[in-house]
Amino acid sequence: MLEVADVTKQFGNLTAVDEVSFEIGSGEIVGLLGPNGAGKTTLFNCVNGVYTPDGGEVRMNGVSLSDKPVNEICKLGIGRSFQIVRTFNNTTVLDNVTTGALFGRDGESMSRTQAREEAYEYIEFVGLEEEANTLTKNLTIANRRNVELARALATDPDLILLDEVASGLNPAEIGEMSDKIVQLRDEYDVSVFWIEHIMEAIMSNVDRIIVLHHGAKIADGTVEEIKANDEVSAAYFGEEV
Numbered sequence: 001m002l003e004v005a006d007v008t009k010q011f012g013n014l015t016a017v018d019e020v021s022f023e024i025g026s027g028e029i030v031g032l033l034g035p036n037g038a039g040k041t042t043l044f045n046c047v048n049g050v051y052t053p054d055g056g057e058v059r060m061n062g063v064s065l066s067d068k069p070v071n072e073i074c075k076l077g078i079g080r081s082f083q084i085v086r087t088f089n090n091t092t093v094l095d096n097v098t099t100g101a102l103f104g105r106d107g108e109s110m111s112r113t114q115a116r117e118e119a120y121e122y123i124e125f126v127g128l129e130e131e132a133n134t135l136t137k138n139l140t141i142a143n144r145r146n147v148e149l150a151r152a153l154a155t156d157p158d159l160i161l162l163d164e165v166a167s168g169l170n171p172a173e174i175g176e177m178s179d180k181i182v183q184l185r186d187e188y189d190v191s192v193f194w195i196e197h198i199m200e201a202i203m204s205n206v207d208r209i210i211v212l213h214h215g216a217k218i219a220d221g222t223v224e225e226i227k228a229n230d231e232v233s234a235a236y237f238g239e240e241v
């Protein structure tokens with residue numbers, strides 16, 4: 001499904017992503033860890049077309065994403081949520097999610113009515129049916145994160161990139177979000193690539209973890225393998241992961 005081959009991204013003299021390679025298969029939930037500044041968000045930006053890599057290639061279902069704009073990459077099946085929530089705050093929940101459907105894979109052939117029907121399905125999935133006509137700016141942070149999740153799902157992705165979806169949530173909300181991510185994989189057959197600083201959110205639900213340090217991939221394995229990896233512990237300055 002997703003193939004990242006020797007991807008490099010530089011900002012001046014800084015190599016933010018350094019010849020990183022890995023694959024994500026159908027139905028996998030893969031965590032992306034690394035200390036602050038390790039290159040996680042930059043890697044996401046290389047995958048969904050915000051940045052053009054300086055070296056290497058990203059392929060989705062065999063199609064090279066080189067030089068493709070974000071909207072085209074979205075239509076090839078990659079959806080995304082952001083570290084800092086980017087909902088359209090002065091519009092309703094329904095309009096936010098409808099926009100996802102209209103700009104997603106089948107958006108061009110979809111009427112506005114169809115797009116709204118699809119949007120309702122994802123709004124129900126994230127548990128916001130009572131809030132469908134609420135202005136997004138009036139929601140809690142947890143629910144704005146749910147709107148982002150529903151909007152990304154409405155694009156009909158094969159792979160969803162989640163950038164710290166548990167950030168700013170309380171422990172109960174973190175648990176709900178974490179469960180929802182497993183459910184979306186199971187219900188919609190979506191693979192998940194998930195950056196998260198909150199370890200409890202990720203550890204019990206991922207199939208695999210990739211760790212970046214100074215832009216390079218230093219580990220790729222199961223939770224147990226990552227916990228036992230000395231290089232990973234050293235990257236976190238001895239903190240347990």
Ligand SMILES: Nc1ncnc2c1ncn2[C@@H]1O[C@H](COP(=O)(O)OP(=O)(O)OP(=O)(O)O)[C@@H](O)[C@H]1O
Binds near residue numbers: 011036039
């Ligand atoms: N647009 C940019 N211009 C210049 N340098 C950048 C830019 N974006 C990121 N960087 C630098 O690239 C490196 C990787 O940043 P990135 O945001 O990808 O790390 P991260 O692992 O996502 O960090 P965090 O966990 O703090 O969000 C950092 O040194 C950062 O300062």
